[in-house]
Amino acid sequence: MLQITDLAKYYNGQPVFLGLDLQLPAGRFQVLLGPSGCGKTTLFNTLTGVTPADEGTITWQGQTVPHLGSLCAYMHQKDLLLPWFSLMDNALLPARTRGRDMAGARGLAENLFSRLGLDGYESHRPNQVSGGMRQRCALVRTLMFDRDLILLDEPLSALDAITRQRLQHLLLLLQTEFAKTILMITHDVDEALLLADDIFVSSSLPMTLIRRIQLNQPKPRAFDDPDLLHIKADILAHLVKGEAV
Numbered sequence: 001m002l003q004i005t006d007l008a009k010y011y012n013g014q015p016v017f018l019g020l021d022l023q024l025p026a027g028r029f030q031v032l033l034g035p036s037g038c039g040k041t042t043l044f045n046t047l048t049g050v051t052p053a054d055e056g057t058i059t060w061q062g063q064t065v066p067h068l069g070s071l072c073a074y075m076h077q078k079d080l081l082l083p084w085f086s087l088m089d090n091a092l093l094p095a096r097t098r099g100r101d102m103a104g105a106r107g108l109a110e111n112l113f114s115r116l117g118l119d120g121y122e123s124h125r126p127n128q129v130s131g132g133m134r135q136r137c138a139l140v141r142t143l144m145f146d147r148d149l150i151l152l153d154e155p156l157s158a159l160d161a162i163t164r165q166r167l168q169h170l171l172l173l174l175q176t177e178f179a180k181t182i183l184m185i186t187h188d189v190d191e192a193l194l195l196a197d198d199i200f201v202s203s204s205l206p207m208t209l210i211r212r213i214q215l216n217q218p219k220p221r222a223f224d225d226p227d228l229l230h231i232k233a234d235i236l237a238h239l240v241k242g243e244a245v
């Protein structure tokens with residue numbers, strides 16, 4: 001369980017967010033949905049210690065921590081693969097830097113490569129494969145951190161519709177098969193509706209959470225589910241209202 005209380009971050013004296021409270025129960029797929037520039041990436045950077053919080057507390061499994069840096073796996077918008085390493089060596093980096101059993105790590109990475117349609121590309125370098133393949137490799141590397149909590153910052157935003165759909169299914173696997181707690185940022189309302197157990201809708205800058213929606217519909221879900229269409233209309237109305245905050 002992750003508890004964020006009264007979190008604030010300022011840039012140049014202006015709040016990106018302040019008084020932010022968020023509670024994330026373990027094992028759920030939670031999605032933060034908000035307009036461009038509202039502070040979503042800054043929130044993730046603050047949570048992971050990339051940039052320090054100015055106020056507030058972060059509590060992970062009952063312990064107050066300065067940030068979640070070493071407690072979570074963070075997948076950025078950009079794949080951040082090292083260009084001089086092969087895809088497999090990129091995926092194995094978390095295991096290597098943590099001194100893990102490399103034979104076991106390689107076995108797991110090979111299994112994930114195969115599941116994600118990357119087998120045969122293990123020794124390719126990032127510039128020799130497509131954007132979708134790089135994102136899949138980045139997803140494998142994120143899993144190789146072996147953390148219970150995963151933060152995903154628009155992991156699918158740069159992908160074509162088909163690849164995106166395929167990876168959405170894979171993201172669902174993270175939750176069901178690997179029992180991860182996930183917090184994902186997206187702009188895409190449909191993606192949020194397909195994947196989330198909880199959706200947090202944020203206002204524009206400074207970011208406040210203006211709506212929380214719990215979705216109990218079983219997955220995989222269909223876009224034309226009347227319940228989801230109803231929720232979509234509600235979210236869009238809140239996003240429009242949030243722009244005016």
Ligand SMILES: Nc1ncnc2c1ncn2[C@@H]1O[C@H](COP(=O)(O)OP(=O)(O)OP(=O)(O)O)[C@@H](O)[C@H]1O
Pocket residue numbers: 011012016034035036037038039040041042043205
């Ligand atoms: N290092 C920084 N220094 C100063 N201002 C910053 C810095 N990083 C981000 N900002 C500002 O903070 C605000 C929030 O930016 P952020 O990238 O967190 O938004 P976002 O919601 O993730 O945007 P997008 O959805 O477009 O990725 C923006 O006004 C941005 O210009």
